[in-house]
Structures are given as C-alpha cells and as structure tokens.
Amino acid sequence: MKVEVFKLSIPFLIYPESEWTDSWAVHLYVKVSKGDVVGWGETLVAGSGIIGAYSSVIEELISPVISKFNLESPWDVENILEKLMFTAGTCGVVTGAISSVEMALWDLRAKELGTSVANLLGGKIRDQIPVYASLPRYSRVQDVIEATKKALEKGFSVVKLHQPPGNVLEAVKEIRERIGNEVKLALDLNAPFDLKEARVFVEKVNRYEIEWVEEPIWPPNDYYSLEKLCRISPVPVAAGENEYTLHGFRNLLEAGVSYLQPDVAKIGGVSKMMKVIDLASSYNVRVAPHDRPDSSPLASVHTLHIASARPEVQVVEYTLGEYPADLFHDAPLVRGGKATVPDGKGIGMTIKEEMIKNYPLTPSLRILKFSDLEGKFKENG
Numbered sequence: 001m002k003v004e005v006f007k008l009s010i011p012f013l014i015y016p017e018s019e020w021t022d023s024w025a026v027h028l029y030v031k032v033s034k035g036d037v038v039g040w041g042e043t044l045v046a047g048s049g050i051i052g053a054y055s056s057v058i059e060e061l062i063s064p065v066i067s068k069f070n071l072e073s074p075w076d077v078e079n080i081l082e083k084l085m086f087t088a089g090t091c092g093v094v095t096g097a098i099s100s101v102e103m104a105l106w107d108l109r110a111k112e113l114g115t116s117v118a119n120l121l122g123g124k125i126r127d128q129i130p131v132y133a134s135l136p137r138y139s140r141v142q143d144v145i146e147a148t149k150k151a152l153e154k155g156f157s158v159v160k161l162h163q164p165p166g167n168v169l170e171a172v173k174e175i176r177e178r179i180g181n182e183v184k185l186a187l188d189l190n191a192p193f194d195l196k197e198a199r200v201f202v203e204k205v206n207r208y209e210i211e212w213v214e215e216p217i218w219p220p221n222d223y224y225s226l227e228k229l230c231r232i233s234p235v236p237v238a239a240g241e242n243e244y245t246l247h248g249f250r251n252l253l254e255a256g257v258s259y260l261q262p263d264v265a266k267i268g269g270v271s272k273m274m275k276v277i278d279l280a281s282s283y284n285v286r287v288a289p290h291d292r293p294d295s296s297p298l299a300s301v302h303t304l305h306i307a308s309a310r311p312e313v314q315v316v317e318y319t320l321g322e323y324p325a326d327l328f329h330d331a332p333l334v335r336g337g338k339a340t341v342p343d344g345k346g347i348g349m350t351i352k353e354e355m356i357k358n359y360p361l362t363p364s365l366r367i368l369k370f371s372d373l374e375g376k377f378k379e380n381g
C-alpha cells in the first residue's frame with residue numbers, strides 16, 4: 001500500500017468574488033495505491049495556513065504505520081490511528097490527517113470489489129441528495145444579494161450566509177426586502193457571541209424566518225451556554241463542524257441542537273461519520289454534514305455517497321462556485337437544489353492526476369478571521 005500526499009492551491013471560482021477566495025484555495029489530497037487500484041481522499045485544512053502540520057502527520061506517521069502493520073480496513077485505520085496519536089489530541093490536525101487516508105481507503109476498497117462507496121455503506125437509497133448553497137463571506141451586503149440571486153438561478157432553494165455579526169442582520173433584512181421569502185436562509189456565525197449576545201441575536205433575527213443559526217457561541221464547545229441558548233431560542237441551532245469525538249457530538253445533542261454538522265474531512269473519515277449519524281439518529285436529530293464550500297469536490301463526493309446510503313442526512317452543505325473541469329472528471333451535477341451522486345466504482349469521480357501540477361501550492365499567509373476577529377487587526381504594507 002502506498003500513500004501519497006498532494007498539496008494544492010485550487011482557485012475558489014465564484015462570482016461575486018469573496019474575501020475568502022484566497023483562504024479557501026488550500027487543499028490536501030491523499031492517494032492510496034495498491035497495485036493498479038487507487039483511492040482518493042481529502043483533508044480539510046482548517047485555518048488554512050497549517051497544511052504542513054497535516055501533511056507531516058500523514059507522511060511521518062500514518063503512511064509508515066499503514067505499511068508496517070498492513071492496515072487496510074478503513075474502520076481499523078480510523079480506530080487504531082486515533083489511539084496511536086491520542087496524546088496529540090483526538091481532534092484537529094490528528095483526525096483531519098486520518099480523514100483523507102481513511103476516505104481514500106473506502107474509495108480503494110470499493111474499486112477492488114467493483115462497486116461504489118455507497119454500496120459498501122449498505123447501498124443507495126437515493127441518487128439525488130438535497131444540498132444548500134453555502135456562500136462565502138462578503139464585505140458588501142450588495143454582493144450577498146447578488147450571490148443569493150445566483151443561487152436561486154442555479155436552482156438552490158436554501159442559502160447559507162457566512163456574514164459577520166457586523167452586517168449579518170442587514171444582509172438578512174435586505175434579502176427579505178429585495179428577494180422575498182422564496183429563499184430559505186440559514187446563518188453561519190462562526191462562533192462570535194457570548195450567551196447574552198447570542199440570545200439578543202436570535203430574538204432579533206427570528207422575524208426573518210431563519211432555518212438555523214449555526215455556531216452562535218464562542219467557544220463552540222461551550223455546551224453549557226449552548227444548552228441555555230437552545231432552550232430559549234426561537235430559531236433552530238446547528239453545530240458540529242468543530243467537533244471530532246463521539247463524546248463531543250453527544251454533548252451537542254444533549255445541549256439540544258436541531259442539526260448536527262459533522263465534517264467527513266475533519267473527524268476521521270467515513271467510518272466516524274457513520275458512527276456520528278447513528279448517534280444523531282438515536283436523538284432523532286437531523287444531520288446536515290458540513291463541507292467547505294470552495295472549488296474542491298473530493299470530500300463533498302464522499303459525503304454524497306454517505307448521504308445516499310443514510311436517510312438521516314437531511315441536507316448537505318455545497319458550493320455555489322465551480323469546479324476546475326481539467327482536474328475533476330464526473331464531478332456531481334446539481335439541479336433543482338439536489339446533487340447527483342456520481343455513478344461508477346469507488347466514489348465515481350476521477351481526479352486527473354496529471355493535471356495536479358497545474359495547481360501548485362502557493363505559499364502565503366492565509367487566515368480566516370472567524371469568531372469576533374473581523375476588523376480586529378490591520379495588516380502591514
């Protein structure tokens with residue numbers, strides 16, 4: 001078994017262009033090979049600037065361990081690698097690094113068996129998965145309006161904004177006044193508020209018919225405050241993209257979230273995702289998987305295969321942007337707010353490896369000003 005890491009900069013192709021374009025251009029792919037059969041997976045490079053930390057874990061530990069101990073089962077890989085690295089944490093870089101390798105092993109195994117990943121997970125119960133358009137952050141509310149109109153034109157009926165506390169209410173108000181109620185709106189706040197501020201926010205935004213408010217509270221694992229908010233919030237609360245362990249997901253469920261949002265490229269891959277879906281199911285809570293909405297479809301396609309086999313998945317986060325056609329063959333089609341799960345063996349999508357050289361990683365400081373960092377520090381030069 002051979003494990004290869006690819007570090008890429010894939011431009012985030014979206015109009016209107018967002019201030020997150022550059023931050024969301026960093027990607028880490030893994031290819032595992034066994035003879036002529038290959039599988040592909042993706043790690044979500046959180047924080048964007050620390051891709052070397054993820055690649056180092058894969059190249060210096062995961063790859064040699066897999067060959068030395070002949071670990072080929074994705075279930076084993078997730079479980080054993082977490083135990084091997086738990087003193088470095090059961091989250092973040094550790095589970096992110098495991099994710100791409102684990103995913104690639106599912107793709108590889110399905111191809112070896114001549115079937116799809118969805119079939120390995122129990123079989124497709126649907127070919128088309130409801131998806132929502134996840135917009136990047138915009139400085140100008142006018143751009144949010146343009147992007148929302150574009151999403152509707154493309155057939156999406158649900159749009160999620162990533163606006164900061166400074167202009168999210170204005171953006172929602174403008175959408176309702178200028179576009180109306182035909183679009184369903186979710187708001188991703190990226191953890192800016194304390195409990196008191198979050199309470200004020202949900203009360204204010206309630207009049208605009210919001211599907212969910214996502215990660216309203218800092219820090220996102222302040223389950224105590226989250227529970228207090230969930231109890232009184234008139235708007236459903238969603239969270240989970242910054243959880244990594246089953247215990248963490250259970251804490252969110254106990255806090256009373258209405259949507260659980262695990263990310264297959266962060267938590268440790270497909271097998272962990274299946275466990276999280278089982279857990280959510282036991283609480284009768286809907287699963288709305290997180291997916292970074294940029295121009296890379298690899299983790300998204302894995303998520304679609306899971307969603308096609310699991311009815312508990314209600315809706316999947318999706319890009320409004322475009323995928324580079326020279327790099328991806330058979331990327332999912334989106335029509336009428338639904339993404340078609342690619343047919344074929346494995347994940348049914350081919351990465352044109354010879355094209356990867358066209359997307360070399362360009363070094364630069366890439367940071368996302370999440371939480372309440374918006375406007376907090378100025379850049380020199």
Ligand SMILES: [Mg+2]
Nearest residue numbers: 188214215241
């Ligand atoms: Mg989010």
